[in-house]
Amino acid sequence: MxxxxxxxxxxxxxxxxxxxxxxxxxxxxxxxxxxxxxxxxxxxxxxxxxxxxxxxxxxxxxxxxxxxxxxxxxxxxxxxxxxxxxxxxxxxxxxxxxxxxxxxxxxxxxxxxxxxxxxxxxxxxxxxxxxxxxxxxxxxxxxxxxxxxxxxxxxxxxxxxxxxxxxxxxxxxxxxxxxxADGIPDDFPLKGKKILVTAGPTQEALDPVRYFSNHSSGKMGYAIACAASRTGAEVTLVTGPTQLEAPQGVSVVQVNSARDMYEAVIKRFEAADVVVKAAAVADYRPETVSGQKIKKGDGPLLVKMVRNPDILTEIGARKTHQLLVGFAAETENLEENAQRKLEKKRLDLLVANRAEDGFGKDTNKVTFFFAGGRRQAFEQMPKRRVAEEICRAIAGLLETSVLH
Structure with missing residues (x-):
């Protein structure tokens, strides 16, 4: 013990x-x-x-x-x-x-x-x-x-x-x-690898004082960045707005909107060996952003929303040597939705959880879906432990790709 x-x-x-x-x-x-x-x-x-x-x-x-x-x-x-x-x-x-x-x-x-x-x-x-x-x-x-x-x-x-x-x-x-526990050994196979991690929510402006966002705390992405850094990897963290302190030994890029995050990821994608997309990126944004605060009227406020760029789909289409890890927080049909996302986005690994198990918490209960069809389920555990398991899985996938 x-x-x-x-x-x-x-x-x-x-x-x-x-x-x-x-x-x-x-x-x-x-x-x-x-x-x-x-x-x-x-x-x-x-x-x-x-x-x-x-x-x-x-x-x-x-x-x-x-x-x-x-x-x-x-x-x-x-x-x-x-x-x-x-x-x-x-x-x-x-x-x-x-x-x-x-x-x-x-x-x-x-x-x-x-x-x-x-x-x-x-x-x-x-x-x-x-x-x-x-x-x-x-x-x-x-x-x-x-x-x-x-x-x-x-x-x-x-x-x-x-x-x-x-x-x-x-x-x-x-x-x-x-x-x-022993944790991740110093000679873990990620040493020297360039790992790009995204974390947190994005904020989609409506006017100078309002925006659309979500409940993501960023804790999972930050934990992954920390765990990967401890293995000796060169880690870049692209993060939306959070209340978390920047991890030591990690290069941090602060962004706000989904388009900001898209540009930051695309700019660094080619040089990366591994990309871990843990951020909860907004799928939609207001079509029009008011330059002044929108005043309250007598009737309803109608906001037309347009699609944001799909970062994971874009880098999945562009990938050559990169290993891609995505996340899926679901409220229903977890297995079906996770498998569909894994295939559609051309991912090597998808980390799936029910939204209520992880959003805003210090713990998470996840299942790994691998491109080859293998699955690995875990009990509820601290996000730091989840991050270490993700790093182990990435290392295993990298070693497998080298052997083949």
Whole structure:
């Protein structure tokens, strides 16, 4: 098992989502990890120590002045031996403490003393999460090298709906498992290959203040660019508007409309060895773009839409040596639509998913459709893992083409 023998410090702070930490602890223990739970005083008001003692078969730490073993300095021992420290849930208060470098309880003391990777899974009210101070503190933690997981969007316990939910324990567990997995080896066959990746939505202007777009977050394309870059490939990312940070080691080209993306891709297509079209490109755009803001009238607003250039069809017709990978997000008839797109666009690989499984999420559930008729289905997993599987599939296709 990937996590067998790994020492995980699980920090739990005082939010209603503390009960979910029990499931995370259980998943980690079942995988073979050694889990030490550190709770804040506030966390104990939401869930008891006995729960975690039973799940981990280990003592729960909550007081820096109470040593569980004679001669032990617990917070230092935990900090020194941890392979990973994760706080789930992490309240705004704990995030603020860590950003300021405060160490006034057992958990904050362990974290500041540890040289292990620290992951933070925020969970709080949507308005608290959006507060400038909290956002500044989160950016500070990222600058320290901490990894943020979530939060997710949805209905919160306080009654609000929005961003602030703790990422589900299964997803956090999968991320931890993936972190300790071997991942993609350094000598992966994509080293030196020129890979062109598209990501995100496009925006089709109606007037100076309005546009048509879609719900694509760009997370899948960015994850593919990162994964390909880690293999040593030379990656160019052509991206529509997103809220994501540019991946390190990747050449980024920012575009807005479908026509912008078309021009950027065609310009770079000939030099590419592989093209991965993960972007959700608008099929249509307004025929006329108003130079001034369109004012509200008494009747309906009728907008005539015209077709945008089909980037994938165009490069499929032009391809010579390139390997082409496309995506299909479907709401119905997934297999039939995916197979039709694979053949019509002259693709080597098509990655298909149901729209509700991937759009805007950190995870996806995909099926690979290969040109030769082979299919490979995967369970729901983080998009980072999906990206690695796509890179493995591309490498296999490249090796097959060389052999033949």
């Amino acid at each position: 990937t996590l067998s023998g790994k020492k995980i410090v699980l920090g739990i702070t005082g939010g209603i989502a503390a009960y979910k930490a029990a499931e995370l602890a259980s998943l980690l223990v079942k995988s073979g990890a050694i889990v030490d739970v550190v709770m804040t005083e506030s966390a104990k008001r939401f869930i008891g120590e006995a729960t975690f003692q039973a799940l981990t078969r280990r003592p729960v730490y909550e007081n820096v002045f109470v040593e569980k073993k004679e001669g032990q300095i617990a917070h230092i021992d935990l900090a020194d031996t941890a392979d990973l420290v994760i706080v789930a849930p992490a309240t705004a208060n704990m995030i603020g403490k860590l950003a300021a470098g405060l160490a006034d309880d057992m958990l904050s003391t362990v974290i500041l003393a540890s040289r292990a990777p620290v992951w933070i899974a925020p969970a709080m009210n949507v308005n608290m999460y959006a507060h400038p101070a909290v956002q500044k503190n989160l950016r500070t933690l990222e600058d320290y090298g901490y990894r943020l997981i979530g939060p997710d969007q949805g209905r919160l316990a306080c009654g609000w709906t929005g961003k602030g939910r703790l990422v589900e324990p299964e997803v956090i567990f999968t991320e931890i498992d993936a972190y300790f």
